[in-house]
Amino acid sequence: MDKDFKMVATTIAGLEGVLADELRKLGAMEVKEAIRSVYFKGDKGFMYKANIALRTAIRILKPIKRSKVFDEEDLYEAIQRIKWERIIDVDGTFAIDAVVYSKNFTSNSHYISLKSKDAIADYFVHKFKKRPNVDIKKPDIKVHVHIHKEWLTISLDSSGDSLHKRGYRSATNIAPINxxxxxxxxxxxxxxxxxxxxxxxxxxxxxxxxxxxxxxxxxxxINRKHFAFENWKDFDENLYDTIEESLLKKIxxxxxxxxxxxxxxxxxxxxxxxxxxxxxxxxxxxxxxxxxxxxxxxxxxxxxxxxxxxxxxxxxxxxxxxxxxxxxxxxxxxxxxxxxxxxxxxxxxxxxxxxxxxxxxxxxxxxxxxxxxxxxxxxxxxxxxxxx
Missing domain, CATH: 3.40.50.150 (Vaccinia Virus protein VP39)
Structure with a gap:
């Protein structure tokens, strides 16, 4: 049986309480509201369910490392301590999304993304003499780097494209509502x-x-054609089909x-x-x-x-x-x-x-x-x- 792990669902400012209520009704554990996000625990199947079913989530993140960092070198070293071959194939592709809220880092989010990309690429070159490529549009794995004060959280983005992209909207007017x-x-x-x-x-x-x-x-x-977790090495297609079928039965x-x-x-x-x-x-x-x-x-x-x-x-x-x-x-x-x-x-x-x-x-x-x-x-x- 899969173990429970911590996750983060991001959302729009003002909808944190609505999202927290959704998560509780869906069966999440240890639900806690934050700014534009909600923390919770669940297993792999619940991560699939959250992506398919949640109405007010923008993306579902799975944290894989948390540590203190005070500058770009700390960031580089922290990323290099992750065993990336368990996550990304050397012949695969990846992309970095970075958010920084820290006085310790004068660099902007774009630079932090580049520094994080270099750390992952250098990890593979040092260990395998080759490296995965960056693909911003359709990466195999999307990595989320979040720095708040002195705390670094590195997560895997299980959603991929923002969850507001339901898959049904082909025609829009001026400034359509999200x-x-x-x-x-x-x-x-x-x-x-x-x-x-x-x-x-x-x-x-x-x-x-x-x-x-x-x-x-x-x-x-339910109309989405793809979630990022489908590219993960531990993706369980049978479990995903079971979760989807269970949700469809409740319509x-x-x-x-x-x-x-x-x-x-x-x-x-x-x-x-x-x-x-x-x-x-x-x-x-x-x-x-x-x-x-x-x-x-x-x-x-x-x-x-x-x-x-x-x-x-x-x-x-x-x-x-x-x-x-x-x-x-x-x-x-x-x-x-x-x-x-x-x-x-x-x-x-x-x-x-x-x-x-x-x-x-x-x-x-x-x-x-x-x-x-x-x-x-x-x-x-x-x-x-x-x-x-």
Missing amino acids: EVLAAGLVLLSGYKGEENFIDPMCGSGTLLIEAAMVACNIPAN RNSHFKIMGFDKAPSAVNKAKQNIINANLEEFIGVHHVNFFNSKKEVFGKTTILFNPPYGERLNINTEEFYRKIGDTLKHGYPNSTAWVITSDMNALKFVGLKTSKRIPLKNGDLDCRFVKYELYEGSKKIKKEGKL
Whole structure:
């Protein structure tokens, strides 16, 4: 039986708690939140499961060495003490990803990557008179070097490409929302597939697809064609197939409506194509509708979740645009819960509805707020603009 070992799942700032909750529900042990990451323990099979199933993880790292370093020479020597032939074939390829948060190192991350690459290459040359090549695009093994203060952690990246690359999105609009962030918004909203779901400004359909996968309990990365751990020397294909089959057996049907609107026909077409790519056309409907001319036409409890244009992305009249959002929600969508993410904190006061929750998040480099509105029959605009 495989032994348990420590791992790190990285994520977007603000989603650490969501990811930790995902890991616990999946069966991880010793779960501990950190900045943009969550530490946990599991065995090899759980590492496979985490990569396939986690919705809010960017990558899963397996630490293989931790030591104190105070300069580049310490780094070089620490890397040389690893038995790399057990990890990388001399005829194979590798790549280095480095992150540095230390006053002891004045060099940038790129230089640290080069120094780490040299240490691995020199290790092989000294021992085997030849060395593996560097391949940035499709390496056999991806090594993650992390320096925080005086601590060096060297990890193997078990994911490869970022886990936000689900494999379903072939068509996008301007500044599409990251799949990991989209999944995080769905989970933060409390949506579990037990009510209707509407994205009234759906763009290329990412929020709809992530919501449908939550509703149907479909593993987030089931459409991925490759994970980095498949190149590892200890990869167990039978174990991987068993884990995948077990996750697939837990998929369920959703009996509530999942709908997207967009006023641009091109966006509707892109969303439909991505939904087909994700094999979810049975569960999601997308319609050419201007949200500002719409009203709720589904019965029962409904979650409305959308990512409206920011001033940074599109040239809009902010006051008019957000005022229309509030008016449409108030008059057209009673008995619903609406969630909106935006980087324009000032714009939210024009919505004219009282927020019941405000969650700070990052969307790329933008500081955002994810806000909740409870919409009741006959909701009135608040008379005074509350603090955001």
